Amino acid sequence: MSEPIPAIKKFSDLANPTIFLGLTARIVPFLAVATALMFAFGLYLAFTTEGDYQQGETVRIMYVHVPAAWLSMMCYSIMAASALGTLVWRHPLADVSAKAAAPLGAGFTFLALVTGSLWGKPMWGTWWEWDARLTSVFVLFLMYLGLMALTRALDDPAKSARVAAVLILIGFVNIPIIKFSVEWWNTLHQPASVMRMDGSAIDGEFLRPLLVMAGAFTLLFFTLHFLAIRNEIWRRRVSAQRRLAARMANRES
Amino acid sequence: MTHAFYVALSYAASGIVVAVLVGWTLLDGRAQQRALKELEAAGIRRRSAARDQAEKKA
Numbered sequence: 001m002s003e004p005i006p007a008i009k010k011f012s013d014l015a016n017p018t019i020f021l022g023l024t025a026r027i028v029p030f031l032a033v034a035t036a037l038m039f040a041f042g043l044y045l046a047f048t049t050e051g052d053y054q055q056g057e058t059v060r061i062m063y064v065h066v067p068a069a070w071l072s073m074m075c076y077s078i079m080a081a082s083a084l085g086t087l088v089w090r091h092p093l094a095d096v097s098a099k100a101a102a103p104l105g106a107g108f109t110f111l112a113l114v115t116g117s118l119w120g121k122p123m124w125g126t127w128w129e130w131d132a133r134l135t136s137v138f139v140l141f142l143m144y145l146g147l148m149a150l151t152r153a154l155d156d157p158a159k160s161a162r163v164a165a166v167l168i169l170i171g172f173v174n175i176p177i178i179k180f181s182v183e184w185w186n187t188l189h190q191p192a193s194v195m196r197m198d199g200s201a202i203d204g205e206f207l208r209p210l211l212v213m214a215g216a217f218t219l220l221f222f223t224l225h226f227l228a229i230r231n232e233i234w235r236r237r238v239s240a241q242r243r244l245a246a247r248m249a250n251r252e253s
Numbered sequence: 254m255t256h257a258f259y260v261a262l263s264y265a266a267s268g269i270v271v272a273v274l275v276g277w278t279l280l281d282g283r284a285q286q287r288a289l290k291e292l293e294a295a296g297i298r299r300r301s302a303a304r305d306q307a308e309k310k311a
Contacts, residue, residue, distance in 0.1 A: 057256040064267040104274060111270045115263045122259050220271065227278045234285035238292065245297045 015092050017233045024230045031223040038216035045209035052206070061119040063209050066194070067217035069112035072140060073175055075105035075221065079147075080172040083165035093229065095161035096236075098168060099151045100228035104221060106144035113137060124188050132181035133189040136174060143171045157236060 042063070052059040079101050085094030116134070117127045128134065147164055154160035182191045193202050194210070202210070292298075 057260050060260045061263040064263055068267070103277070107270050107274045111267055114266045114270075118259045118263045118266070122256055224274055224278050227282060231278065231282045231285050234282070234289060238285055238288040241289075241292045241297045245292065245295070248297075 017093065017096075020093060021230055021233060024226045028223060028226050031219060031226065035216060035219040035223050038212060038219055042209060042213040042216045045212055049205050049209055055123060058119060058122050059206060061115055062206065063213040065112060065115035065119055066210060067214040068108045068115060069137070070214060071217055071221050072105060072109035072112050072137065073178060074218070075101050075108060076140065076144075076168075076172065076175055078225075079105065079168050080175075083168040086161050086165040087169075093233075095157065095165065096229050096232045097225070098147075098161075098164060099157075100232045101225055102144050102148045102151065104224055104228065106141060106148060108217075108221070109137065109141040109144060113141060120188070126188075129188050131187040131189065132185035133178065133187050136178045136181050140174055140178060143174065147171075 046060055046063040051057045079098045082094045082098035082101070085091040086098065113134075116137075120129070121127050147168060150167065151157075151160050151164050154163075179192075181187060182189050194207070
């Protein structure tokens with residue numbers, strides 16, 4: 001954008017789309033480079049560290065499966081925070097943020113389901129089981145698709161914003177269900193082993209690549225989220241200007 | 254099927270999903286940017302952009 005970038009003096013200035021666009025143009029190149037470097041390092045670690053004594057090579061699936069699953073929940077949490085921003089503070093970018101995050105969340109949830117299935121077949125002997133963890137993540141995937149359809153079904157973003165925000169907040173109940181499903185019910189899925197009150201139960205050999213890959217995926221998410229918010233701001237400007245053009249054409253005729 | 258097969262398939266799936274997300278985001282951005290340029294070329298400007306210019310002139 002060639003427009004001059006106004007200075008950011010306080011947090012609420014970020015609500016100004018023009019300021020946000022300026023900020024995105026400055027931050028995204030750094031985020032993109034950091035993402036690429038982190039992925040290069042993560043993939044190097046993922047394929048140079050040792051296999052597990054029981055799981056063998058398939059432990060390497062964990063380095064993409066766990067970050068994707070973690071992002072699927074983080075993305076929904078960001079959407080829930082955005083929904084609060086829409087309903088409580090009427091922040092003009094909150095709805096844009098929630099709408100832009102939904103396809104990313106759907107993508108990472110899909111990846112978590114696919115890689116989980118590819119890990120389940122050799123380790124559990126089955127591609128899929130309708131147990132608590134797998135089913136609740138599948139429900140999360142369907143919720144992302146539903147929210148994508150809803151936010152794109154109505155022409156007026158102001159109308160769809162409130163409906164989507166309410167639905168996002170209702171759906172947030174699924175996030176603790178996913179997190180604790182492995183403790184509340186009998187499931188094939190293993191219980192939490194990285195984030196535990198008594199410390200991680202994973203050996204450093206596997207934890208290092210896992211954390212680097214999780215960092216890389218998280219950076220990728222924020223890079224894409226910034227860009228997707230920018231795209232959505234542009235899209236709304238295009239439709240506003242098209243409406244303006246139509247009004248002007250009407251007046252002239 | 255060997256374990257390496259499942260590992261390779263998992264990383265291939267990850268590559269595809271990441272490529273689709275990145276590609277979609279970039280192409281969408283390009284499409285919106287093109288639409289904005291076309292509108293500007295047709296003489297349609299944002300009201301606030303027009304106001305900014307008027308203020309600069311004054």
